[in-house]
Amino acid sequence: MQPRFEFDIHATDGAARTGVIRMKRGDIRTPAFMPVGTAATVKAMRPAEVRASGADIILGNTYHLMLRPTAERIASLGGLHKFMGWDRPILTDSGGYQVMSLSELRKMSEQGVQFASHLDGSRHMLSPERSMEIQRLLGTDIVMAFDECTPHPATHEEAASSMERSMRWAKRSRDGFDSGAEHAEVAALFGIQQGSMYEDLRRVSAEKLIEIGFDGYAVGGLAVGEGQAAMFGVLDYAPAMLPADRPRYLMGVGKPDDIVGAVVRGIDMFDCVLPTRSGRNGQAFTHAGPLNLRNAKYKDDSGPLDPDCACPVCGQWSRAYLHHLIKAGEILGAMLMTEHNIWFYQQLMAGLRSAIAEGRLTSHAAAFLGRYKGGE
Incomplete structure (x- = not known):
């Protein structure tokens, strides 16, 4: 038991x-x-x-x-x-x-x-x-x-x-x-x-x-x-x-x-409410930092939200489509953005767990933060 x-x-x-x-x-x-x-x-x-x-x-x-x-x-x-x-x-x-x-x-x-x-x-x-x-x-x-x-x-x-x-x-x-x-x-x-x-x-x-x-x-x-x-x-x-x-x-x-x-x-x-609240408001968390999908620069972007993310959203839909959903006020936009963000946070935790178990947290944290704060 x-x-x-x-x-x-x-x-x-x-x-x-x-x-x-x-x-x-x-x-x-x-x-x-x-x-x-x-x-x-x-x-x-x-x-x-x-x-x-x-x-x-x-x-x-x-x-x-x-x-x-x-x-x-x-x-x-x-x-x-x-x-x-x-x-x-x-x-x-x-x-x-x-x-x-x-x-x-x-x-x-x-x-x-x-x-x-x-x-x-x-x-x-x-x-x-x-x-x-x-x-x-x-x-x-x-x-x-x-x-x-x-x-x-x-x-x-x-x-x-x-x-x-x-x-x-x-x-x-x-x-x-x-x-x-x-x-x-x-x-x-x-x-x-x-x-x-x-x-x-x-x-x-x-x-x-x-x-x-x-x-x-x-x-x-x-x-x-x-x-x-x-x-x-x-x-x-x-x-x-x-x-x-x-x-x-x-x-x-x-x-x-x-x-x-x-x-x-x-x-x-x-x-924290950030991954869900941000998702509903058009912000995605990525390894290269947060992205505001309301920004017009994504309207023709055929790439995934985050190339290094294993979530179903990144595996199927483009930034351009998500930008469209958000600008159109479609419910699916909030759903997909939230799903990605929750996956991103869980992948973040999995990476930290592995790094601690393998004794490489210092280098892992430095690499993550360097890229996250450096942006695209």
Whole structure:
């Protein structure tokens, strides 16, 4: 039988690791990129297409699903996996980031966050206990602790207060998760390190999370406007504060060059809306950097999006055709561009895994970044 949760590290190269997370619904190869399926769908893609790209796990969102169609409705229909037709692991964001960023009418207290729905203005309370309940109703495989997303920039005092609250909420999340015994027997719970840009606060946060005990640990509070250099500055020390035998997850990241730099610094898991959102807006990620297919220079270009991409889109359709679809506003354009981007990200992760396993990550990363940033 598959275990509830195990993380096996197969090889290391500097701070980088490659391995496998084993769960009841299947293995997750790391470093892993999780396509974002916020509202029970990876936009413009069928589950089988997402799986064919190489994705082992996808991400859903507590905030969006609690509002529509509601966690209770999804539970009554057999759970999130059955509801959306995805039979492999799902990680759900706790909703903390969304209640801070999407709801203008919110009131935070020690209990949780009272907020107005961005859909219809209805009032709701999201607390650590309610977040755990929602994720249990969804049948989530990897549950994220409920935390406060520290705004950026923040003073040391502001960041410390926010971090301490997140740590109190982490303990309540742990207790709430454990109270759902049947779900806790098959799912995993990740804690989230906070502390903004401050090394001393990150260390305190890590110590408190380790004391509580989690299956994996996320580095939270990054990719919030601080810029790549500042993010890498935090990643130079933050992952090493977390247990080496547990997965490390960088939430909401990111661009391909962000991911490469974070893997080099010891991160194992990623998610980001960029490949799907960019695809819907006519941008393709390629080994030679991003391409804007709305640009008129592609209207007569008979070549593939990326000559080095193994995806079905690059194997069949030209840049000229994709340019036409996007300019004409055809749904197929968004579908094909998204499929390519998801494949590109999965090929990126596969390349990083191979490079770590073979001890050549430094040269692999340098070659990838040199070409990616150099453009066509």
